[in-house]
Amino acid sequence: xxxxxxxxxxxxxxxxxxxxxxxxxxxxxxxxxxxxxxxxxxxxxxxxxxxxxxxxxxxxxxxxxxxxxxxxxxxxxxxxxxxxxxxxxxxxxxxxxxxxxxxxxxxxxxxxxxxxxxxxxxxxxxxxxxxxxxxxxxxxxxxxxxxxxxxxxxxxxxxxxxxxxxxxxxxxxxxxxxxxxxxxxxxxxxxxxxxxxxxxx
Numbered sequence: 001x002x003x004x005x006x007x008x009x010x011x012x013x014x015x016x017x018x019x020x021x022x023x024x025x026x027x028x029x030x031x032x033x034x035x036x037x038x039x040x041x042x043x044x045x046x047x048x049x050x051x052x053x054x055x056x057x058x059x060x061x062x063x064x065x066x067x068x069x070x071x072x073x074x075x076x077x078x079x080x081x082x083x084x085x086x087x088x089x090x091x092x093x094x095x096x097x098x099x100x101x102x103x104x105x106x107x108x109x110x111x112x113x114x115x116x117x118x119x120x121x122x123x124x125x126x127x128x129x130x131x132x133x134x135x136x137x138x139x140x141x142x143x144x145x146x147x148x149x150x151x152x153x154x155x156x157x158x159x160x161x162x163x164x165x166x167x168x169x170x171x172x173x174x175x176x177x178x179x180x181x182x183x184x185x186x187x188x189x190x191x192x193x194x195x196x197x198x199x200x201x
Contacts, residue, residue, distance in 0.1 A: 001022070001026065001033065001036050001037070001043075002037075002043065002046040002047055002050055003050065004022060004025055004026055005017050005022055005043055005046075005047055006047055006050060006051070006082065008021065008022060008025060009047070009082070009084045010081070010082060010083075010084075013084060014084035014087070014088060017040075017043070017044075017047075018030075018040070019033050019034075019039075019040060019043075022043075044088060044092060045092055045094050045096060046096065047088065048085075048088055048089050048092050048096065048099065049095075049096030049097065049098045049099055050098070051078060051082050051085040051088070051089065052089070052096075052098045052099045052102050053098035053102075054078045054081075054082075055071065055074050055075045055078050055102060056070060056071055056074035057071070057101070057102060057105045057106075058070070058071050058105055058106055058108075058109040060109075063113070064109050064110060064112070064113035065194050065197075065198060067109050068106075068109070068110075068127060068194060069190065069194065071106065072127065072130075072131050072186075072190050075131050075135075076131065076134075076135060076186060079131075079132075079135040083135075085135075086131075086132040086133075086135040086136050087132075087136055089132060090132055090136075103124070106124050107120050107121070107124055110123055110124065113201065114201055115197075115200070115201065119200060123197050126193055126197075127190075127193060130189055130190065130193055134185075134186055134189065138182060138186075150175065150176055150177065150178070150179055153172050153173075153174075153175035153176040153180070154172075154176040156168075156172045157169060157172040157173055157176050160172065
């Protein structure tokens with residue numbers, strides 16, 4: 001049932017996930033769903049836990065920095081599949097077993113690297129805030145999959161009154177001639193955080 005709710009959110013957005021619509025999709029009355037979940041909040045918590053379960057846990061085969069990098073890239077791939085995931089994770093207050101296991105492994109990797117408990121917690125928060133925040137912002141400002149980023153940048157450039165916003169025009173001009181590289185932009189910020197954490201060690 002939770003997987004069906006995820007499929008519905010993937011297809012139509014998280015706002016489409018209602019007990020009535022989910023019941024219709026499963027071919028049952030919405031009221032019968034309450035035999036499996038306490039309510040919509042319980043359903044959303046379950047969806048978050050399944051999303052987090054898809055993120056690769058940090059590996060002990062590599063150093064902490066590479067483990068955090070791989071985890072970040074994996075999370076980004078998961079949020080590409082489930083575009084609603086980053087926003088939903090931010091909005092939920094309860095953690096399921098996958099979320100707890102995920103947090104334990106991330107913190108364990110940082111503690112084993114030599115970070116103090118307080119710095120490990122702050123590092124985890126900084127990294128996840130960046131990962132989730134980048135995805136949420138990317139979803140709102142990046143071109144759609146079928147759009148050419150140079151054409152979008154040119155449209156922005158054409159819409160700016162001449163000499164009105166020179167800095168914005170300068171950046172738009174840059175991307176009107178060179179495609180925007182989403183992965184490179186993500187790596188740029190991730191490197192800043194990881195290099196800063198490295199200096200703390």
